[in-house]
Amino acid sequence: MTRPDGQRIRKAVIPAAGMGTRLLPATKALPKELLPLIDVPVIQLAVDDAVESGMDDVLVIVRRGKELLADHFDRQPELEALLAARGKTDALEAVRSTAAGATLHYTRQPDPKGLGHAVLMARHHVGTDPFAVMLPDDVMLGPRPILAQLEEHWVPGRCVVAVMPVPRAEAFRYGIVTPIGEKSGPAFTVADIVEKPDVSQVADDVAWAAMGRYLLDADVFDVLEHMGPGAGGEIQLTDGLRAMAEAGRLTAVAYEGERFDVGDRLGYLKAVISYGLYRPDFAPDLKRYLAELAQQGIF
Ligand code: G1P
Numbered sequence: 001m002t003r004p005d006g007q008r009i010r011k012a013v014i015p016a017a018g019m020g021t022r023l024l025p026a027t028k029a030l031p032k033e034l035l036p037l038i039d040v041p042v043i044q045l046a047v048d049d050a051v052e053s054g055m056d057d058v059l060v061i062v063r064r065g066k067e068l069l070a071d072h073f074d075r076q077p078e079l080e081a082l083l084a085a086r087g088k089t090d091a092l093e094a095v096r097s098t099a100a101g102a103t104l105h106y107t108r109q110p111d112p113k114g115l116g117h118a119v120l121m122a123r124h125h126v127g128t129d130p131f132a133v134m135l136p137d138d139v140m141l142g143p144r145p146i147l148a149q150l151e152e153h154w155v156p157g158r159c160v161v162a163v164m165p166v167p168r169a170e171a172f173r174y175g176i177v178t179p180i181g182e183k184s185g186p187a188f189t190v191a192d193i194v195e196k197p198d199v200s201q202v203a204d205d206v207a208w209a210a211m212g213r214y215l216l217d218a219d220v221f222d223v224l225e226h227m228g229p230g231a232g233g234e235i236q237l238t239d240g241l242r243a244m245a246e247a248g249r250l251t252a253v254a255y256e257g258e259r260f261d262v263g264d265r266l267g268y269l270k271a272v273i274s275y276g277l278y279r280p281d282f283a284p285d286l287k288r289y290l291a292e293l294a295q296q297g298i299f
């Protein structure tokens with residue numbers, strides 16, 4: 001999106017250096033970011049959202065053993081020639097379009113020191129530009145691209161975090177945001193953000209949880225650079241955002257859309273079904289099948 005003042009965010013960073021231990025043995029050899037929802041790897045959904053939101057530069061943070069991620073976004077001349085010769089135009093388009101609209105870059109996180117540390121690996125590539133961060137485990141399905149929704153509320157120099165309401169009992173799974181004053185409309189200024197708080201630290205029955213989409217100012221690198229380990233002994237992105245919130249520079253946006261944690265087995269299964277219902281080429285048949293199951297009294 002180009003703003004009236006001509007400023008736009010062009011770079012997106014996708015941390016993809018995690019081990020995927022919750023999905024073993026599926027992720028023993030396959031990077032978890034390549035697990036598909038039907039025929040689309042979850043990282044592809046994140047890249048597509050970035051491109052549809054107007055970004056054309058995507059940096060993926062990887063580790064050793066994740067080389068298949070770069071293969072997915074690379075050209076495959078032999079396969080393309082074969083599909084062209086056989087007249088399989090849809091498949092050819094699907095193979096060619098994995099990285100359409102963006103240039104993909106890769107850098108490694110040598111040690112698993114946490115999300116904040118992974119984001120820090122992007123510093124050299126990002127420089128002083130504002131940038132987006134997308135956690136590929138958080139699959140977002142919405143009526144409009146999610147980063148574009150965040151950018152509608154972005155002001156240069158500030159950071160934006162996507163949030164959604166969660167019950168108090170679930171707050172310990174997330175970065176939890178406290179608004180300043182009463183919230184009106186989808187965006188609000190953040191007073192504080194705490195990574196995985198204890199339930200006793202959460203005041204309300206419904207808490208605002210950070211979901212894995214962020215727009216960040218490059219100043220956050222300075223904060224992350226000098227920050228020690230936080231929750232879980234890891235360098236947390238949330239703690240970097242906390243410093244931005246303390247400086248009055250963090251906005252939260254309750255975006256329109258659903259979110260699935262595909263790093264979790266049940267979350268992954270729900271994402272596959274919901275994505276099937278979301279896809280026009282699958283929705284009619286899938287709905288019929290689910291209705292058949294309902295008729296059999298399965299639910
Ligand atoms: C990460 C973030 C957390 C955020 C969550 C959303 O946690 O650290 O603030 O709420 O993603 O999925 P993780 O799920 O990697 O533990």
